[in-house]
Amino acid sequence: xHAQCSQRLQSPRMDLxxxxxxxxxxxxxxxxxPNVKGPNYAWLDPSRLYCHPQGLQDCxxxxxxxxxxxxxxxxxxxxxxxxxxxxxxxATLRKGFLAIRKAGHLCVQTAAQPxxxxxxxEKVMEVRTDxxxxxxxxLLVDQWVETGGxxxxxxxxVERLGx
Numbered sequence: 001x002h003a004q005c006s007q008r009l010q011s012p013r014m015d016l017x018x019x020x021x022x023x024x025x026x027x028x029x030x031x032x033x034p035n036v037k038g039p040n041y042a043w044l045d046p047s048r049l050y051c052h053p054q055g056l057q058d059c060x061x062x063x064x065x066x067x068x069x070x071x072x073x074x075x076x077x078x079x080x081x082x083x084x085x086x087x088x089x090x091a092t093l094r095k096g097f098l099a100i101r102k103a104g105h106l107c108v109q110t111a112a113q114p115x116x117x118x119x120x121x122e123k124v125m126e127v128r129t130d131x132x133x134x135x136x137x138x139l140l141v142d143q144w145v146e147t148g149g150x151x152x153x154x155x156x157x158v159e160r161l162g163x
Contacts, residue, residue: 019054025062028055046143050084060088063141073137076100078154079125081143089141098138100127100154111161115153118146125153127161134162 020027031049035041049055063085076098077086083099090097103112103124110126117123132138140154 014048014051016052023054023058028052028059031055046081056088060085060092064089064092067139070139071137072139074098074131075139075141076127076154076158078140078142078150079105082141085143086141089139093139095139098127098131100125100140100157102126111157113153113157113160116147116149118144118149125150125157127154127157129161132158132161132163136163138163 028049031052032044032046033048035043035045049059072093072095074096075086075090075093077083077090077100079099079101087097103126106126106128109129111129112124112126114122114124138158140151140158142151142154145151
């Protein structure tokens with residue numbers, strides 16, 4: 001199995017096994033692919049970085065570095081791409097993961113917060129009310145922070161519930 005897996009991972013289109021001999025901080029950023037679909041998409045696609053085992057590990061380690069020594073009880077990822085980095089950060093920190101979702105995706109009691117996204121559209125974000133208790137220290141994670149509207153809404157939800 002290992003030989004077959006290695007052979008598949010080393011395809012000429014996406015080499016998920018190559019790691020530079022010297023891994024300087026941010027080396028994995030070169031794994032992100034440029035946008036080829038026009039202005040309605042993010043300017044870089046990080047999904048190739050997320051597919052690369054060492055790239056993802058180094059990215060998460062660098063993102064968490066400023067929080068070394070901070071008391072974190074749970075990591076929350078913002079719908080949807082914040083789920084990838086958030087879950088990876090939670091696993092690295094050995095903490096639980098909380099999904100902060102776009103409205104209508106949770107089938108439990110929720111708190112809701114309206115916000116304006118990066119494109120100027122009005123949306124609503126939700127979080128389950130039973131996962132956040134007063135004093136809970138939550139590290140919020142998202143893939144991109146452009147205008148800050150989505151992150152601000154997540155912060156308001158967490159703070160409203162006492163986190």
